[in-house]
Amino acid sequence: MADVQDIDGKPCEENLPCSSQKQETCDEMLSRHRKEISQLQNKEIELKKAAARGSKAEQKAKKKQLEEEISRLSTNLKEKHAKELASLGYSDSNGNDKSNIDNLVKAIAGVSVAPLQDHPKPSKGARRREKRAQQEAAREQRIQEEQSTIVSDRMIEDEKLERKFEPLGLVINEIKPDGHCLYRAVEDQLALLSGGSSPYTYQELREMAAAYMRKHASDFLPFFLSENTIDGDSDNSLAERFENYCKEVESTAAWGGQLELGALTHCLRKHIMIFSGSFPDVEMGKEYKSDGGFSSSTGTIRLSYHRHAFGLGEHYNSVAPNLIK
Structure with a gap:
């Protein structure tokens, strides 16, 4: 499969876009996250086109390899983003992984993920947005669990x-x-x-x-x-x-x-x-x-x-x- 070092979760010293990660603001980090997700999506399109060449047997083998590669890259990118968000304090006191994923989805969706102690009691509108963000997080989790099936359905x-x-x-x-x-x-x-x-x-x-x-x-x-x-x-x-x-x-x-x-x-x-x-x-x-x-x-x-x-x-x-x- 093609090399995708720029979005494959490599350490910061090997990944130029996050070389100044410590100096990033929250908005800058989320902007970079969106760009990296877009890069992965473009890479998936390129890999899919490459997998469509050759005999049926070759295409079948490439398709399986593509599904595994995209699943791996997607998982690595999610983990990388969750860790970066956690470095800004967006995680619970137990470092719960699900909390990191929930916060990631909220952040990319444009919903506030500031620590709860910084806010007064949420309004009805805030609770409604929170519920929608939770639904998006749950959907994202289901997508990750069924990644190989979804890639196939997309093809x-x-x-x-x-x-x-x-x-x-x-x-x-x-x-x-x-x-x-x-x-x-x-x-x-x-x-x-x-x-x-x-x-x-x-x-x-x-x-x-x-x-x-x-x-x-x-x-x-x-x-x-x-x-x-x-x-x-x-x-x-x-x-x-x-x-x-x-x-x-x-x-x-x-x-x-x-x-x-x-x-x-x-x-x-x-x-x-x-x-x-x-x-x-x-x-x-x-x-x-x-x-x-x-x-x-x-x-x-x-x-x-x-x-x-x-x-x-x-x-x-x-x-x-x-x-x-």
């Missing part, structure tokens, strides 16, 4: 998408998996449609989606209720819970989904097509559909939905014309 999913895109002359533009992927993918599509830069940043798209959902709350509440069961904050009114959800959409790195896509299709007045290798394709905003294609400002926004992307769970990418003939 199957990607192969189905490739077979779907080839006759359409389309390819995937990889989008950074940082919680903003849906909005970054839409931003990338708007840039393609305009032939230049997007008229809106991913953050502006978040704010637009939240504003639209607030203004048309009655259209979104039934779907919101189906996806958000009442928990320990049941004393909150429905309107308050929906408003808190909208605040998370516009001001955090919370993953976007069907609700936000529904809002964006009306905000932008765009036809949106979501391709998937695991589920049936989804079409939204048919009333805005045109035959303009990618050369028209009224063209379709094309996204790909990945259920098994990067070992991180759900993910969106941008879909573009294949310019390589």
